[in-house]
Amino acid sequence: MKISNWQLFWLMATVEISMTIWLTISSTIHIASQDAWISLIMAGIVGMAITYSVTKLSSLFPSLTIVQFSQRILGKWVGRTVCLLYLAGWYTVAAVILRVMSEFLQQMLFHNTPSWVISIIMITAMIYINYKGGIEGIARFSEIAGPLFILGIVLTLLLNITNLKLKLLLPVYADTGLLPILKGSLRNASFLGESIIIMMITPFLLKPERSLKPALVAILFPSLLVTVSTIMVITTFGTKMGGQLFYPYFTMVRFISFLDFVQNMDVWIIFIWIFSVFVKLSLYLFINSYGTAQLLNVKNSKSLVLFVAAFLFIISLIPSNAVSVMEYADRVWIKYVFPINIIALPIIMLIVGHFRRVQTRCE
Numbered sequence: 001m002k003i004s005n006w007q008l009f010w011l012m013a014t015v016e017i018s019m020t021i022w023l024t025i026s027s028t029i030h031i032a033s034q035d036a037w038i039s040l041i042m043a044g045i046v047g048m049a050i051t052y053s054v055t056k057l058s059s060l061f062p063s064l065t066i067v068q069f070s071q072r073i074l075g076k077w078v079g080r081t082v083c084l085l086y087l088a089g090w091y092t093v094a095a096v097i098l099r100v101m102s103e104f105l106q107q108m109l110f111h112n113t114p115s116w117v118i119s120i121i122m123i124t125a126m127i128y129i130n131y132k133g134g135i136e137g138i139a140r141f142s143e144i145a146g147p148l149f150i151l152g153i154v155l156t157l158l159l160n161i162t163n164l165k166l167k168l169l170l171p172v173y174a175d176t177g178l179l180p181i182l183k184g185s186l187r188n189a190s191f192l193g194e195s196i197i198i199m200m201i202t203p204f205l206l207k208p209e210r211s212l213k214p215a216l217v218a219i220l221f222p223s224l225l226v227t228v229s230t231i232m233v234i235t236t237f238g239t240k241m242g243g244q245l246f247y248p249y250f251t252m253v254r255f256i257s258f259l260d261f262v263q264n265m266d267v268w269i270i271f272i273w274i275f276s277v278f279v280k281l282s283l284y285l286f287i288n289s290y291g292t293a294q295l296l297n298v299k300n301s302k303s304l305v306l307f308v309a310a311f312l313f314i315i316s317l318i319p320s321n322a323v324s325v326m327e328y329a330d331r332v333w334i335k336y337v338f339p340i341n342i343i344a345l346p347i348i349m350l351i352v353g354h355f356r357r358v359q360t361r362c363e
Helices: 007-021 025-060 068-076 076-108 115-132 134-159 178-184 184-206 212-244 250-256 265-295 301-316 322-362
Strands: none
Touching: 007 025, 007 076, 007 134, 007 184, 007 212, 007 250, 007 265, 025 068, 025 115, 025 178, 025 212, 025 250, 025 322, 068 076, 068 184, 068 250, 068 265, 068 322, 076 184, 076 265, 076 301, 076 322, 115 134, 115 265, 115 301, 134 184, 134 212, 134 265, 178 184, 184 212, 184 265, 184 322, 212 250, 250 265, 265 301
């Protein structure tokens, strides 16, 4: 199973845009008000810096996943502990996304359908693509889902131009200040930090030595789209309503009416959004299955797909409601996973790994 760098771009871009545009706009506006777009620019810079460091780390050991090279860099037991931290993060975030997706679809489209039924349908599709196509199948599907979703976003942004009131962006910086702007960037930056998945994907690339450029562009492009979307939300609803809406971009799409002909675009956006979330969840199922198999020395990772999928489903049922699931981002992901798994550990492994490679060459 090998994927091209073009497929890597669409895989990462689809993974990043699918949730950032849904779950980060409202919280950023709530904290940074009309300067939320500045927060998102800062978050994009942080996301690209993280992507640069993890891509450079993976390039030191292009044929190994983090499960393997972490043990080579840090030693067997420390390395395995690090692997457990990453797998714990990937397992929990996959379950959270599954729950958020099912709750959202139940709320918007399937009012009388239990959310767990929606989750089972999604998991069945995830299991199928992992068994039949693996990482290659997921990457190929992202080449369809990614462009469709991004095209839908761009189209809705263009159609919403007539609803904008640019004066709602003023004043710039004066009413907010640096601290709220920095604080507002945390959630989006942490979501963009999901680019650490490249540490599991690099061994499956046809040309891993050329992965840096597509990886960086895959973060830059979604960052720009989310920034523009946030500006659109602010200039459509204002900061007070924009910061209170649970899904502000989706609400904005509902307001679109062009010549009384183009309406109800929310249904189409949800439809193609499901495809992008499917890519994200399928990729996490692959990463968790493959990483767990390597950690347990199981030769055939596909033999664990069914068990991992069942475990994700069970975890997704634990929270009592969607609000408690959303709190995961603030209480766990941003507070622990972001500073430890996404920032600190990759930097430490990059420094130690580079030092050990230089030392090995000298010997």
